[in-house]
Amino acid sequence: MMKFAKICKCLKRYLVPLLLLVGMASAEDIAQQNIVAESLPAYYPAQFEQVRVINTINTGKNFLEADALHFSIWNNAKVHLLKTEFGNLVDLKPGMVIGFTIKKFGDTSYINEIWELPEEMAPPLQ
Known part of the structure; x- marks a missing residue:
């Protein structure tokens, strides 16, 4: 005892x-x-549907891999950068932290809007 x-x-x-x-x-x-x-800049939303870190991006095929998940990117997806309200898919690089929204078109889901985020907003490693 x-x-x-x-x-x-x-x-x-x-x-x-x-x-x-x-x-x-x-x-x-x-x-x-x-x-x-x-x-964050005024043109950023208060919340993001998803926050992930880009592993690879193929702008020619509108394809993104983030945190080992695969996403298709809509042809008319909007890209917002920390330093400018509008950017392009080619501005996105592996290692960048992004927030994004997904829309369903037909049977397929696509990323339709992407925001570059500061590294401090990266989700915790799993």
């Missing part, structure tokens, strides 16, 4: 503060992302 009491005391002394620190770090990350999101 004495060992159990020592273990509980040890857990209370070391584990609980550690868990609190981890929780605070997560809250700080969320707060940091909110600060970054609030500093």
Whole structure:
């Protein structure tokens, strides 16, 4: 019984503060992302349907791979960059963080609008 009491005391002394620190770090990350999101250009929406990191992009075939998922890009997709309201698919590069919306045309879903995002807004690695 004495060992159990020592273990509980040890857990209370070391584990609980550690868990609190981890929780605070997560809250700080969320707060940091909110600060970054609030500093986006006025032509950016308040939220993005999806946020991903580009692995590869093929502008000739209107195809994008992000976070190991494959997406088709609509021919008339709008591209918005941090420094200019309108850009082109060729402005997008592997490693960029993007937010985007998807629309369904017929039986196929396409990305129809893309926003370049700051690196701080990258989703957590899975």
